[in-house]
Amino acid sequence: MSMIQADGLTFSYPGSPDPVFENASFQIDTGWRLGLTGRNGRGKTTLLRLLMGEYPHEGSLISSESFDYFPSPVPEPERLTAEVLEDLCPEAESWRFPKELGLLGVEEEALWRPFSTLSNGERTKALLAVLFLREGRLPLIDEPTNHLDAHGRELVSAYLRRQRGFILVSHDRRFLDGCVDHILALNRADIQVQAGNYSSWKENFDRAQQFEEAKDERLRKDVRRLQKAARRTSVWSDRVEASKTGAYGKGFVGHKSAKMMKRAKSLEARQEKALEEKQGLLQNREAMEALKLSPLTHHARRLVSCSELDLWYGDRKVCGPLRFAVEQGERAALEGRNGSGKSSLLKLLMGQEIRHGGELSLAPGLQVSYVPQDASFLRGSLGDFILERGIGESLFKAILRKLGFSREQFGRNLEDFSGGQKKKALIAASLCEQAHLYVWDEPLNFVDIDSRLQIEELLRNFAPTMIFVEHDRAFQEAVATKVISL
Secondary structure: OOEEEEEEEEEOOOOOOOOOEEEEEEEEEOOOEEEEEOOOOOOHHHHHHHHOOOOOOEEEEEOOOEEEEEOOOOOOOOOEHHHHHHHHOOOOOOOHHHHHHHHOOOOHHHHHOEHHHOOHHHHHHHHHHHHHHOOOEEEEEEOOOOOOOHHHHHHHHHHHHOOOOEEEEOOOHHHHHHHOOEEEEEOOOOEEEEEOOHHHHHHHHHHHHHHHHHHHHHHHHHHHHHHHHHHHHHHHHHHHHHOOOHHHHHHHHHHHHHHHHHHHHHHHHHHHHHHHHHHOOOOOOOOOOOOOOOOOOOOOOEEEEEEEEEEEEOOEEEEEEEEEEEEOOOEEEEEOOOOOOHHHHHHHHOOOOOOEEEEEEEOOOOOEEEEOOOOOOOOOOHHHHHHHHOOOHHHHHHHHHHOOOOHHHHHOOHHHOOHHHHHHHHHHHHHHOOOOEEEEEOOOOOOOHHHHHHHHHHHHHHOOOEEEEOOOHHHHHHHOOEEEEO
16 A cells, blocks of 8 residues: 655646646545545546656646546557557566456456447446456546446446556546545645445535534624624724813823723724634635526326337347336336337437437427536537527526536537536526426536536426436436336
8 A cells, every 4th residue: 555645736727727736735545445525517537647657747646556547548449458458568467358348247257349339338347347347556546426327337336446556537426435445635724534335424524614614603793793892892982082071080081091992992802803713704606507408398297108119239139128207297217138228219209310219208398408417519619609598698607606616617619618518508598498308318428416416406496307318326316206117
């Protein structure tokens, strides 16, 4: 075991007015299973890149470790998976690959298929296996769950729990709880390192915030009381000065006035101390403003129904026959393994050309708002995006602000956004649209936990009709009113 030591770490991206890290200091053990958390844009991926030595920085970031980053690029993905893995990890004996893949739920036959033909989930698992087969390197794992179904997340979490020493970025609460033993939290005002999983860290963080909120309220009352007392003392002092008459009176009154002045200075000092103490509180409190939604009410009770529905991918039937209905006010979660047709079903709902059999019917005049799984297509300015979607600019930007965007980010092009920021732009656009039905396909990929909690609260409070796919088990359990298994 060794240590990673940061001391006065400072880093800004070229042209950015705000530093990602400013005089940051922390110490972590390379033997920990460390979960790295924080809101989008707080610097999680940046920290991993700094550890990889990719960016120049001020201050020190010291470690004797060599690092490997996930996801790693795969040259020539058209080659057999076995060949790809051997090139990525030449020091591993060939029998190790099927053994590790088996622990992750991947069949051995996947080794003898071109890497490019693997599902996104299979690619994730294969690259994770390689990561831990390499010797003498500390894995840096950046959001491995984005292409994994719920079962896959459980397998990967159990796999990571067997390992010793890694740094993991994830926004899936259940996943973090299942595989980490320490948390490094990038908060608004500081960096916290704590033993335990995400839930234990969150409990301690919330408790600290509640303590500071109570202290803040107490100090606020103290300041108001001291201000009133100072005003009274000032009035008394003025009256005393005005009452001076005669030599004796002037001496007596002057003494009394001096006492009043001394008291006023004491009150002023106590007030300044209380204000100074108050300024040190609640610096890590996140702005968790409530989101709003205005769903439309349809005249029909049943909005979606299907009967004997089969879905096909090429010549392969991926699911069916399906029979289900979604009624107004229901939030239906589609559940199934990777490749079971969940995204295909949502695309069919949106009118795209998807090979199918059976019947899928929508209520007449149904207005639908869609959040696609993939956000990589986003290009250009926010202004162009707003015009293209036909949404209100002020409402759209207000939602983004509530989801953690700074005003400076509004001037950047969408292609320069992080993965989480792109998904937030798509979610915010959907929330601006008045619709009878909201169709969301894995909306939370890359989205931070605080924003997930905001969206959970929104959907529970406004109860829109929804059909969605989301493998974050905690989110699904909090939001879904029914589950449709594919």
